[in-house]
Amino acid sequence: MKLDALGMAQSTLVFVVLGLTLLAFMWGRFRYDLVALAALLGSVMLGLVPAEAAFNGFGHPAVITVVAVLVLSRGFERAGVVDLIADQVLKVGERLLLQLTVLVGTVVVLSGVMNNVGALALLLPVAMRLSREHNTSPSLLLMPLAFGSLLGGLTTLIGTPPNIIISSYRGDVVGENFSMFSFFPVGASVALAGLLFIVLVGWRLTPHRAGQATAEDMFDTANYLVELRVDEEAKAKGLTLQQLQDELDETIPVLAVVRDDKRSAGYAFYDALQEGDILLLEAGPDELKVLEDKVGLSVVVTPEEDDDSSTIEKQPEHKKDGNNKDDDDSPARQVDTEGLQLVEAVVRTDSMMVNRSVRQLRLHHQFGLHLVAVARDGARLKQRLRDIRFQGGDVLLFQGGENEISESLATLGCLPLAKRELNLGQPRKLFFSMAIFALAIIAMLLDILPTAVALSTAALVSLLVGVLPLREAYQAIDGPVIVLLGTMIPVGQALETSGGAALIADTLLHFGSKWPIVMTLTGLFILSMVLSNVVNNAAAAVLMAPIAASLAEGFDASLDPFLMVVAVSASCAFLTPIGHQSNTLVLGPGGYRFGDFWKLGLPLSMVVMVVAIPMILWVWPL
Incomplete structure (x- = not known):
């Protein structure tokens, strides 16, 4: 048994490093790519990974393949391939079962030929539009849609990173990839069974979050908008909006400024405020008091109101709870919000906004965006905007310029949820995109080129012929996932070379020696599935592949069924919203809570396991 300088077995050290890594993943205080990088560097310092091989993982075929798939997926979007499909999805009508069948079925198919998170991101706005047009709670559509994207990824090599990792691992062991x-x-077979279960039974297990189908219901923006006047003695007179924010030491978004009956959007207004200017902004009772006390702004009183202080005091309270929606005489209901370019967006788990505040991001100066409101777990956050640290899955209400807002959201790592204007692309780009992808698939099937080379060539050709601009290609690459894979692959190899994987396999063999081998496969499935729900599914595949190989060797059985069990189970992250990016993306828009996912996810996981293991043993005999 190899001992390091500390006198501990290397396998023991590997378990310590992995244990700490898994705890850090579950804690969630640090991003998973940073945790994975720390695990790699710690492994190097402990002598578990040779220093000269520490970063070889970034050149691993699995990592290169994932990068190529992400670029090709963005090319499909740019060319209009997916929008042609989405245009048909929007015609399904108001029957919920038909909506579920078409939405989930479509995302299953798309996830087989492109990155499953990308497929979900493209159909998420379509699902939101369906729910709003037919007054359906999005909670009934979005969780099935997310789970469908995971199921669809199981069908092909490029559908999900675990498949790519397992294929590359098989190539390393036996010399031939899947x-x-x-x-x-x-x-x-698994995707079809999962689809039928979700459409016929599973959707009934999702929570019905009533009243979250529209932006007005979630944010109730009009009930929070007020008009404030700059009077002659107001301290705000002569200040720009930025100086006003500095004076207040608050993040209170001014949506528009009205001067001489001409309204200018707040993000584009740079003049100094003058007497008689009307500021349209979003404020509750506390903010109104600050605005009056610090800068002397006063609430605009309509002719129908009595000119006394009690009217002003009542108005914010009405806005605060937003219950009196039928009160047509309320000033808040008379505020005109037309043309203010209010756009909803959901924060991706890999967004640069995660764990950062408005001030740290400098949203207005750097990106030209006003943050109007934040919703989390389906409910609007009432705390001050400047105090909010964003989380993956948060739904944000932004104001910004029509031409710049899409680019700004993409840079920030946010997915727009506003009504999606379908871009049907150009026929030439559409043809090139499909033809390039088809040629790459043929080259792979005929063993003309390895998978990583074929897909990388397809991505390069797509860029050269103009299917996708180079800048968008770089934006499409999911940096945190690439760092995770590049760092965890050497750590996974250390688990194997140190004897740690064999030790786990021997333990499983000891307990499973008296049982049929199918029981051991079931145990392997459950272990990998649980792991994928607390760490990234790619990391689960990296760690479980050597254990599966050691089990196959211990049973003197074929390697393939064991690897296939890991491939399927590593993508069964149905139990928690943190197990997969697809789940996190629908957390906010669907109004879900953490404990909602296992109610549908657990029975769906059982369906997948019951279907997958017999099919694996039939297709890939022991």
Whole structure:
């Protein structure tokens, strides 16, 4: 048994490093890419990973393949391939079962030929529009949609990173990777079973969050908007909006300034305030008091109101709870918000906004965006905007310029939820995109080129012929996932070379020696599935692949069924919203809580396991 300088077995040190890594993943205080990088560097310092091989993972074929798939997926979007499909999805009508069938079925198919998070991101606005047009709670559509994207990823090599990792691992062990459609017989059977379960039974297990289908219901923006006047003695007179914010030491978004009956959007107003200017802004009772006390702004009183202080005091309280929506005489209901370019967006888990505040991000100066409101777990946050640290899945209400807002949201790592204007692309780009992808698949199937080379070539050609601008290609690459894979692959190899994987396998063999081998496969499935729900599914595949190989060797059985069990189970992150980016993306828009996911996720996981293991043993015999 190899001992390091500390006198501890290397396998023990690997378990210590992995244990601390898993705890850090579950804690969630630090991003998973930073945790993975720390695990790699710690492994190097402990002698578990050779220093000269520490960063070899970034050149691993699995990492290169994931990068190529992400670029090709963005190319499909840019060319209009997916929008052609989405245009048909929007015509399904008002029957919920039909909406579920078409939405989930579509995302299953798309996730097989592109990154599953990308497929969900493209159909999420479509699902939101369906829910709003037909007054359906999005909570009934979004969780099934997210789970469908995970199921669809099982069907092909490029559908999800665990498949790519397992294929590359098989190549390292036996000299031959799984092919593009090696996963299809098992993956398609599981996806079909999962689709039928979700549409016929599973959607009834999702929570019904009433009243969250529209931006007005979630944010109730009009009930928070007030008009304030700059009077002759107001301290605000002569200040720009930025100086006003500095004076207040608050983040209170001014949506518009009205001067001489001409309204200018707040993000584009740079003049000094004058007497008689009307500021349209979003403020509750506390903010109104600050605005009056510090800068002398006064609430505009309409002719129908009595000119006394009690009217002003009542108005904010009405806005605060927002219950009196039928009160047509309220000034808040008379505020005209037309043309203010209010856009909803959800914060992605890999967004630069995560764990940062408005001030740290400098949203207005750097990106030209006003933050109007934040919703979390389906409810609007009432705390001050400047105090909010954003989380993945938060739904934000922004104001910004029509031409710049899309680019700003993409840079920030936010997914727009506003009504999606379908871009049907250009026929030439559409043809090139499909033809390039088809040629890459043919090259892979005929063993003309390895998977990583074929897909990288397809991505390069897509850029050269103009299917996708180079800047968008770089934006499409999910940096945190790439760092996670590049750092965890050497750590996973250390688990194998140190004897840690064999030790775990020997333990499983000891307990499972008296049982049929199918029971051991079931245990492997459950272990990998649980791991994928607390850490990234790619990390779960990296760590479980060597354990699966050691089990196969211990049973003197074929490697393939064991690897296939890991591939399927690592993508079964149905139990928690943190197990997969798809789940996190629908957390806010669907109004879900952390404990909502297992209610549908647990029975769906059982369906997947019951279907997958017999299919694996049939397609890939022991």
